Amino acid sequence: xxxxxxxxxxxxxVLARTLAGDPRFLxxxxxxxxxxxxxxxxxxxxxxxxxxxxxxxxxxxAERIAAVVNATHPFAAxxxxxAVAAAGITATPLLxxxxxxxxxxxxxxxxxxxxxxAAARALGPVPRRVLLTVGRQDLxxxxxxxxxxxxxxxxxxxxxxxxxxxxxxxxxxxPFAEAAERTLLRDHAIGVxxxxxxxxxxxxxxxxxxxxxxxxxxxxxxxxxAAGATVADTAGAxxxxxxxxxxxRGV
Ligand SMILES: NC(=O)c1ccc[n+]([C@@H]2O[C@H](COP(=O)([O-])OP(=O)(O)OC[C@H]3O[C@@H](n4cnc5c(N)ncnc54)[C@H](OP(=O)(O)O)[C@@H]3O)[C@@H](O)[C@H]2O)c1
Numbered sequence: 001x002x003x004x005x006x007x008x009x010x011x012x013x014v015l016a017r018t019l020a021g022d023p024r025f026l027x028x029x030x031x032x033x034x035x036x037x038x039x040x041x042x043x044x045x046x047x048x049x050x051x052x053x054x055x056x057x058x059x060x061x062a063e064r065i066a067a068v069v070n071a072t073h074p075f076a077a078x079x080x081x082x083a084v085a086a087a088g089i090t091a092t093p094l095l096x097x098x099x100x101x102x103x104x105x106x107x108x109x110x111x112x113x114x115x116x117x118a119a120a121r122a123l124g125p126v127p128r129r130v131l132l133t134v135g136r137q138d139l140x141x142x143x144x145x146x147x148x149x150x151x152x153x154x155x156x157x158x159x160x161x162x163x164x165x166x167x168x169x170x171x172x173x174x175p176f177a178e179a180a181e182r183t184l185l186r187d188h189a190i191g192v193x194x195x196x197x198x199x200x201x202x203x204x205x206x207x208x209x210x211x212x213x214x215x216x217x218x219x220x221x222x223x224x225x226a227a228g229a230t231v232a233d234t235a236g237a238x239x240x241x242x243x244x245x246x247x248x249r250g251v
Contacts, residue, residue, distance in 0.1 A: 001066040001248055005029045010202055011097050012071035015234045016041040024245050036156050056086035067244055069237055071097040075196055080226035095240050096230040099199040110217045117141040119194050122218045123148055131190045151188050175202035181209035194218045
């Protein structure tokens with residue numbers, strides 16, 4: 001079975017590796033091409049956009065894809081909606097792998113906001129020292145709050161013109177352990193952490209470190225999830241693929 005995995009997440013890479021070792025499946029991993037040097041699993045990989053819904057539908061037909069697993073990041077809303085539409089047009093089974101969102105625990109000081117502009121406003125008028133871990137595509141709203149110092153962490157360094165005026169960049173790829181996150185917060189005298197509600201364990205250490213260090217967290221809520229069948233992890237995706245393969249073999 002030829003399986004398209006929409007990737008750019010840990011789950012997508014794990015699933016690709018798992019399917020690569022399973023003779024029933026032929027996985028093709030698709031990446032948007034945002035990261036300069038992605039860590040690639042040993043499967044067929046394609047990189048770059050499909051050209052909207054029509055392009056994706058055409059690609060699914062041309063490549064005789066039997067099923068799509070959308071394992072993109074929880075904030076990748078456009079490709080997720082496109083996948084729903086293209087799967088509908090081509091009658092291709094589609095599954096969303098969506099890890100659970102983080103929820104605050106006792107001692108957490110979170111302010112939840114609906115979007116990045118609200119996150120920038122939530123920092124307030126008084127200058128703060130901010131750790132910004134929202135990815136390099138989402139920095140623009142913070143230019144409207146230039147009174148703060150920003151420590152910007154992203155996989156690839158953002159272009160200089162997209163940075164707020166008082167910014168320092170750390171280019172680093174997770175996972176990030178809590179102990180190292182505590183050190184980072186302390187060494188840079190960080191007072192506020194701004195993050196997307198990505199969920200998962202790879203980057204959760206910063207939240208535990210913030211709680212321990214009394215650092216306020218501005219938590220950007222997820223976009224609404226795309227429609228359709230959804231599982232929380234790669235184990236759920238494997239179960240879905242097992243069933244699908246059984247039905248597919250019987251055709
Ligand atoms: N958003 C985040 O915070 C975040 C964080 C970590 C990783 N990522 C990963 O980075 C990628 C881009 O995220 P985004 O939020 O910019 O996506 P997006 O807004 O949902 O998608 C924008 C466009 O990028 C292309 N695209 C996105 N994911 C793709 C994929 N896996 N394969 C091929 N084309 C893809 C599509 O172009 P066409 O319309 O031309 O097909 C899509 O319309 C995703 O793969 C996501 O998993 C995102």
